[in-house]
């Protein structure tokens with residue numbers, strides 16, 4: 001599997017908890033940024049060696065990709081098709097903020113080639129949205145989901161957040177119920193993280209806002225684990241549920257399976273041919289570096305800020321750390337051996353001994369042989385498993 005990620009680092013306003021690479025008030029840079037994305041993708045297609053023969057997934061993430069014009073999205077997809085080739089069953093996802101999905105826009109996105117929408121709902125409660133600094137109301141989120149369905153989207157994911165200051169277990173239950181009632185195909189549930197440098201972090205530091213306790217946050221997560229199964233969703237990753245395997249997020253699974261991907265745009269990351277590349281986070285610098293391609297025509301990553309060549313052991317560690325997040329399939333013993341020429345138990349014998357003894361992971365049988373998978377206890381204490389492979 002091979003994926004392309006395009007980062008669209010523009011937002012109407014910065015949410016109070018957000019530390020992503022995104023900027024508000026820079027919309028005038030959008031046309032130049034869009035042109036730079038096209039140049040970067042064409043340039044990489046012509047300079048990178050040993051690329052997979054086709055692209056299986058494309059992901060427009062942000063920021064707020066739904067601020068981009070549908071014709072730009074179409075042009076980017078067409079260029080990826082022309083330069084790299086798209087798989088017949090390609091998954092093309094776009095993250096959308098409910099405050100930017102005007103009626104008709106979903107239909108234009110579908111026409112442009114997008115076939116999966118990931119809608120950032122976060123909460124159906126006004127107070128939560130105000131506290132988070134979101135630009136939309138609960139009813140706008142509901143309208144956005146309905147209009148996406150009406151437009152013809154058959155693969156819709158919703159993002160919800162738990163552990164929001166002031167949120168009770170009953171509030172969270174309301175959010176889960178409302179989300180399920182809207183019949184999405186996929187759900188991503190994230191615990192609010194207070195990141196230094198954000199307004200919410202400062203408010204909590206000053207004592208003007210009380211954070212949710214770790215216990216309550218854990219109860220919310222367990223509530224999701226129990227109730228979503230009853231509603232017909234299956235969990236396949238620590239924070240992700242779907243209505244069966246067909247709706248699992250294939251692009252994100254490329255990351256969790258440590259497979260190759262290219263990241264285009266400011267702040268985007270790539271992982272290809274044993275290289276890890278992080279682009280500059282500045283939009284202006286990104287445009288300038290891509291515009292200046294003539295000065296280094298052979299450099300496949302003209303906007304790179306950091307480049308790292310990974311040794312085989314680091315790749316093996318990453319494969320375990322990321323793969324163990326996949327709660328349904330975990331890490332396949334056969335795939336690991338085929339990829340690295342070694343058995344998981346030989347590379348990580350002591351680590352496995354510890355986490356198997358603590359009943360955090362277990363071997364389960366799959367058609368291709370044993371897979372190492374988190375137990376229910378391991379799902380609840382996932383970080384203790386992932387840390388073993390750092």
Ligand code: SF4
Pocket residue numbers: 010011013014015018019020022062063064097
């Ligand atoms: S919409 Fe998303 S990327 Fe933009 S500021 Fe809010 S959380 Fe950050």
